[in-house]
Amino acid sequence: MLSLTPESSIGVVTLATAGLVERLAELKPNGLSIVGKLETENIGIEKIIQNTLAAANIKVLILCGKDSEGHFAGQTLEALVNNGVDDAMRVVGSKGRKAVLANASREEIEAFRTQVTVINRIGLQDEAEILREIEAQSECTRSQEQGIQGMRIWGQGLPDTFKVTLPMVGSDQLSTASPPQTPNTFVTITAAVKDPNQVKLDKEGYFVIVPKADSGRILVEHYSNQNQLLHIIQGDNARDLYWTILERGMVSELSHAAYLGKELMAAELSLTYGFKYLQDKA
Numbered sequence: 001m002l003s004l005t006p007e008s009s010i011g012v013v014t015l016a017t018a019g020l021v022e023r024l025a026e027l028k029p030n031g032l033s034i035v036g037k038l039e040t041e042n043i044g045i046e047k048i049i050q051n052t053l054a055a056a057n058i059k060v061l062i063l064c065g066k067d068s069e070g071h072f073a074g075q076t077l078e079a080l081v082n083n084g085v086d087d088a089m090r091v092v093g094s095k096g097r098k099a100v101l102a103n104a105s106r107e108e109i110e111a112f113r114t115q116v117t118v119i120n121r122i123g124l125q126d127e128a129e130i131l132r133e134i135e136a137q138s139e140c141t142r143s144q145e146q147g148i149q150g151m152r153i154w155g156q157g158l159p160d161t162f163k164v165t166l167p168m169v170g171s172d173q174l175s176t177a178s179p180p181q182t183p184n185t186f187v188t189i190t191a192a193v194k195d196p197n198q199v200k201l202d203k204e205g206y207f208v209i210v211p212k213a214d215s216g217r218i219l220v221e222h223y224s225n226q227n228q229l230l231h232i233i234q235g236d237n238a239r240d241l242y243w244t245i246l247e248r249g250m251v252s253e254l255s256h257a258a259y260l261g262k263e264l265m266a267a268e269l270s271l272t273y274g275f276k277y278l279q280d281k282a
Contacts, residue, residue, distance in 0.1 A: 008033035009059040009141040010134050011052070011116075015039070015074045017065030017125055029131050031138025033058055039068045041076040041096030042227045043208070046104050048077065049112045060137045061116050064124040072096045074122045081118045085109060102228045201225050202256040204249070211267040211277050218267050222250055238264035 012035040014020035024035045033055065038044045052058050067074040076094040083092035085106070091099040101109065121133060208221040220241055222231040231250070235241040242261050251257045263279055270277035 007057050008138070009057055010138050011035070011058045011061045012130065012134065013038050013048070013061055013063050013074070013077070014065035015063065015122065016068040020065050020125065020127070020130070023127060024130065027127070027131065029134050032134050037065070038073045038077065039071060041068075041071045041073045041091070041094060041099040042101060043103070043223070044073055045077055045080065045091075046101055049101075049104050049108055052116060053108060053111055056115070059116060059141045060119060062119045062121055062130070062133055062137060064121045064130050064133075066125070067122050070097075072099075074120075078118045078120055080109070081113050081116060084113060098227065100227065102226065200253065200255070202251060202253040204252045205230060206256075207245075207250075207260060207263075209263050209267050209277075209279050211271050213271060213274075216271055218264065218271070220245070220264075238268040 008031050010031045011033055012020075012024060014024070014035065014037045016037065016039050018037050021035050021037055024032065034051075038048065048061075052061070061077070063074045063078065065074075072095040076091050076096045076099045079093035079099075080091045080101075085101060086092055089101050089104075089106075091101065119133065119137060121130070124130060124133075203225070205222055205224045208223065210219040210221070211217075212219055217234055217236055218238070218241060220233040220235075221229060222233065222245075224230055231248075233241055233244055235244065238261070241264050245251060245260065246257065251260060259280075267277050267279075269275075
């Protein structure tokens with residue numbers, strides 16, 4: 001998530017419309033403190049709670065962009081502010097199937113609900129209209145001097161950008177018989193095309209990878225399949241992180257291990273060469 005004017009009071013959540021984040025950040029409208037996307041109804045909202053509570057100046061969250069299909073993250077965030085959670089920590093009134101905030105305390109949730117007002121503009125993608133909404137809300141809540149004081153990445157001290165991925169694709173069992181071979185023969189095999197929508201859960205859970213440019217380190221969050229945070233692993237390179245995760249038995253699927261190695265290497269390269277890392281979904 002991008003932080004623009006730290007003392008301003010307006011945050012914009014572009015939901016699943018990621019392109020709006022960079023475009024609004026480039027425009028730097030007066031009154032806008034933070035802008036970022038939100039795609040999941042559980043961990044993503046927990047990240048918003050963490051980061052919003054760390055910035056007490058934020059009083060209004062404007063929801064815009066397209067809501068995430070099947071997750072209803074925007075609708076869930078509005079329901080959280082309006083209704084809170086039940087005894088099982090499920091957001092009351094959410095349409096999301098997994099709208100359980102397993103990693104947030106009731107005290108944090110109530111503080112968040114007290115701090116912010118949600119403005120529902122879900123579906124709005126017109127930049128000019130969003131800018132007008134920011135200006136209108138800023139006029140209503142302005143209590144501090146305005147002015148852009150530079151841009152920094154919000155999330156380098158906290159898990160990044162609400163961005164959360166699905167558990168990984170598992171490996172199918174192949175039942176092909178090998179032809180007779182001699183020491184001088186070999187078989188050429190064409191790689192099978194895997195459907196990324198056919199997801200097989202690893203019983204040990206899944207990972208969220210966050211490269212932190214300020215420290216040059218990679219942070220890996222390990223979650224259960226019930227979205228409970230289990231471990232936070234930190235390291236300087238993909239190899240050390242990969243072997244630490246394997247040796248501690250945090251992965252049980254070969255396909256998950258292969259995916260994890262690929263993503264950790266991509267995260268390391270993003271720190272080396274300075275490009276933006278986005279974790280793949282499968």
